[in-house]
Amino acid sequence: MKKINMKRLLIVVIGISILLIVLIGGFAKLINYYRVKNAKVYIVLSDTLKTEVYSDVHIGDFIEEINGDIIDDKKIDTTRLGKQKIEFSYINEDNVKVPYSYTLDVVDETKPIISTYSKVEAYVGESEFYKDIFCGDNFDSHPKCYIDGDYDINKAGEYEVKFKGEDTSGNVSTQKITLTVKEKPKPVKEKKSKKKKEKVKVESNDFKDIVKKYKKDDTKVGIDVSKWQGDINYKKVKKAGVEFVIIKVGGQVEKEGSPILDPKFKDNIKGFNKVNIPVGVYFYSHATTKLEAARQAKWVAKKIRKYDVDLPVAFDWENWDKYQSYNLSFHKLNSIADEFMTTIKNEGYKPMLYGSKSYLETIWDTEKKNVWLAHYTKETDYSDSYMLWQRCENGKVKGIKTLVDIDILYK
Numbered sequence: 001m002k003k004i005n006m007k008r009l010l011i012v013v014i015g016i017s018i019l020l021i022v023l024i025g026g027f028a029k030l031i032n033y034y035r036v037k038n039a040k041v042y043i044v045l046s047d048t049l050k051t052e053v054y055s056d057v058h059i060g061d062f063i064e065e066i067n068g069d070i071i072d073d074k075k076i077d078t079t080r081l082g083k084q085k086i087e088f089s090y091i092n093e094d095n096v097k098v099p100y101s102y103t104l105d106v107v108d109e110t111k112p113i114i115s116t117y118s119k120v121e122a123y124v125g126e127s128e129f130y131k132d133i134f135c136g137d138n139f140d141s142h143p144k145c146y147i148d149g150d151y152d153i154n155k156a157g158e159y160e161v162k163f164k165g166e167d168t169s170g171n172v173s174t175q176k177i178t179l180t181v182k183e184k185p186k187p188v189k190e191k192k193s194k195k196k197k198e199k200v201k202v203e204s205n206d207f208k209d210i211v212k213k214y215k216k217d218d219t220k221v222g223i224d225v226s227k228w229q230g231d232i233n234y235k236k237v238k239k240a241g242v243e244f245v246i247i248k249v250g251g252q253v254e255k256e257g258s259p260i261l262d263p264k265f266k267d268n269i270k271g272f273n274k275v276n277i278p279v280g281v282y283f284y285s286h287a288t289t290k291l292e293a294a295r296q297a298k299w300v301a302k303k304i305r306k307y308d309v310d311l312p313v314a315f316d317w318e319n320w321d322k323y324q325s326y327n328l329s330f331h332k333l334n335s336i337a338d339e340f341m342t343t344i345k346n347e348g349y350k351p352m353l354y355g356s357k358s359y360l361e362t363i364w365d366t367e368k369k370n371v372w373l374a375h376y377t378k379e380t381d382y383s384d385s386y387m388l389w390q391r392c393e394n395g396k397v398k399g400i401k402t403l404v405d406i407d408i409l410y411k
Helices: 006-037 207-214 234-239 265-274 290-304 320-326 330-346 357-362
Strands: 043-045 050-052 063-066 068-070 082-092 097-107 113-115 119-123 134-136 144-148 157-166 172-182 219-225 245-251 279-284 313-316 351-356 371-374 388-396 404-410
Touching: 063 068, 113 157, 113 172, 134 157, 134 320, 207 219, 207 388, 207 404, 234 265, 245 265, 245 290, 265 279, 279 290, 279 351, 290 313, 290 330, 313 330, 330 351, 351 357, 357 371
Parallel strands: 050 097, 119 172, 219 245, 245 279, 279 313, 313 351, 351 371, 371 388
Antiparallel strands: 043 063, 068 082, 082 097, 113 134, 144 157, 157 172, 219 404, 388 404
C-alpha cells in the first residue's frame, strides 16, 4: 500500500476549495446579475432636474415616486455649476438592490445685489466713483459692476443713468440713478471767530427709558463699548442698571492688516469683571480668506483667555462701502464667517454673528447661528431669530461721558 502524501493532499484540497468558492461566487454574481437585470424599477423623477448653486438638496429630493427605499440619501454637491450625474442604489419592493442615476443641472439664477441711493454724486475726473457702490453676487467673486448710460465724468452736470451688476451666468440687477458730477471744492482757510459756538443738541436715548420699555422677565438690557467711550466709571455703570456689556477686543484697520488690540480693551474687561457685569466681546474683521479668519479667532481667544467671558464672541464684518475691492462672493464671505465662529467654538467660547437688518436678510447665512441684530428702531420687524438686538447707537448711561450703543439680550 502506497503512503499518502499529506502535503500534496492538502494542496489539492485547498485548490478544490478555492475553485468551489470561485464557482459559487461567480454563480451568485450571475444570479444577482439576472435579478438586477429583471428587477422591477419604477421611478418618477421631478419635472425639473435643476437646482440653484449652493442649495441644500439630497438625492431623494428629485424623485417623486419610487418602488422602494434609497440606501443612502446623500447630500448633493451643488458648489459647481453645470450638469452632473447623480448615481445611487435603492432596495426595491422585491428586496433587490438596484442601481440608478439621473442628471442634475446646477445653475445660478440669482441676481447680484446692488445697493445705492437714487442720487449719486461724483467729482469731476473721479472716473471710478462707482466702485464705492455696493455690488456683490452669491456665486461670482467679482461680478461686473458698472454705469450704463451717457455721462461725462469730466464735465459738471446732472445725468440720468443706470447702475448695473451682472454675473457670469447672465443675471443682471439694475437701478436707476441721478448722477451729479460736480467740481471739487477749493480749500477754504478757516477764519477765527470770536463768537461762541452754539451747542448742537444731539438726540439721545436714556438708558433708564430703554430699561423701562424693554426690560422683561426674558430680557436683559446692556451696552457695547470700545475706545470711543473713553474712560468709563464701571461702578456708576453698574449702579445705572447695566446688566451686561459687549466689549470690542480689537480688529483690523484695513484689509490684510494685522489684528490690533482696542486701546481700551484691557481697562474695560478688567473694570467690568471687577464689578461683576457679564461680558462678551466682538472683533472687527476685514478677513478675505478662511485661514485669515481662523487666525483672527485664535488671536481673540488668546487675548481673552485670562478674563471672565461668559457671553458670546461676535464676528463683525461690515466693509460694504468697499465691497467690490474685496473680490468675495457672498458664499465665500459666509464661509469666512463660519470659519471664525467654528474656531471660536473650538476654543471654548460661544460664537455670534453681528449684522445690520438688511445684510442679515440678504447676504448672511443665519441658520443655526447666534445673531446680533443691529436695527435702530423702536420695534424691529426682523423676522428671523436673534440673540441680541442693538437697539440704538445714541444711548446715555451714567458713568460714560459719550453716547453708547444700547442692546437687548434675550435669554
